[in-house]
Amino acid sequence: MEVFLNFLECIRIRSHIPDGIAWTCSSNGMFSMRAFCEALEESLNVNIAVPDFIWQGHCPPKIEVFVWQLWRGRVFVKEVLHKHGMDQMMDLECPFCQDDNESIDHIFLHCPWSRSLLLNGMSWWGVKGCVNNTVNKWLEGWIGLCPEFKHERAWCSLFFTIVWTIWEYRNQLVFEGKEPIFQQATDLVKFRVVWWFKYLGRGSNDPVDTFLRNLPDLCVEHKKVKVNKIVDWIPPLPDNLKFNVDGSSRGKPGPSGIGGVMRDSNEKVLCLFSFYVGIFDSNVAEIWAIKKAVDLYLSNPNLHSRDITVVSDSKVAVSWVHQSDFGNIQHVSTIYDTRNSMKSFGSLKVVFDSRIF
Ligand SMILES: [Zn+2]
Secondary structure (H helix, E strand, O other): OHHHHHHHHHOOOOOOOOOOOOOOOOOOOOOOHHHHHHHHHHHHOOOOOOOHHHHOOOOOHHHHHHHHHHHOOOOOOHHHHHHOOOOOOOOOEOOOOOOOEOOHHHHHHHOHHHHHHHHHHHHOOOOOOOOOOOHHHHHHHOHHHOOOHHHHHHHHHHHHHHHHHHHHHHHHHHHHOOOOOHHHHHHHHHHHHHHHHHHOOEOOOOOHHHHHHOHHHHOOOOOEOOOOOOOOOOOOOOOOEEEEEEEEEOOOOEEEEEEEEEEEOOOOEEEEEEEEEEEEOHHHHHHHHHHHHHHHHHOOHHHOOOOEEEEEOOHHHHHHHHOOOOOOHHHHHHHHHHHHHHHHOOOEEEEEOOOOO
């Protein structure tokens, strides 16, 4: 009772302020995650701060969550599973090099395969070596390695892309026995950096393949040309496929490039393409991108039992495929071929969606 009365004694009642609930860990009485973390750190005497760049939208949310789990040591590599008492009989060997145990630090940082992927990615910006001993130190120091502020967004995106790609190839090897092809992984890292950067509405209007050839010069922050709505990518239904495509031109007309990525319901990348197509305007580049995706699907009979949706962010190009009114007579054969393919393959459809990444 005495303690309680002492407590009440300390409280000053201000008659001019209405009653309300206040969060005492913040000076303004409002709840904030930052204040909560600071209070938690103080009471537990631990450091739980997350490196700032994790939650900045540099990549799809799912991958941000993955990097956060990585930083917390919660990615289930063999050593972590073993420590938690799961699958005690499992060998702990790294599936890439079989030379060491598969710990988080090994698979994402020290394994020669992963390290080459990392150093290769860093070399696109002219950054060499300087890789820390632990994943956490590496993550915390990543921004410091960025050569210039204008590259920061793409540089952060590179980090997310590399760790996500390593994890993807590791899982394909462990669960499907698929040998990792280094060059393919390198291309995928590059493609993802460009793809995410462009769909964050940044960079220039250059075609995807121009970006790929000149990554550090084009993925720069100060150029902001269009803003697309970013949402997490929605996978197709089980056993179905989704082919996101993109085409763009530098000028009207101008040098044009196309790109696309085919994924299944597990978000596994089955096919990638990206190349220069000639001098066109952007709508024509978009239709070429759709046609390329359709052709790739048709050329692989193994895929024909699965429904596929080709997704373009060009309303005009998609309407050309569906309507009888051809917008650009010069490219009527391209549109006609695409439409015929759609008619003869009930499993194939072409749709518009501006929310792709
Ligand atoms: Zn290894």
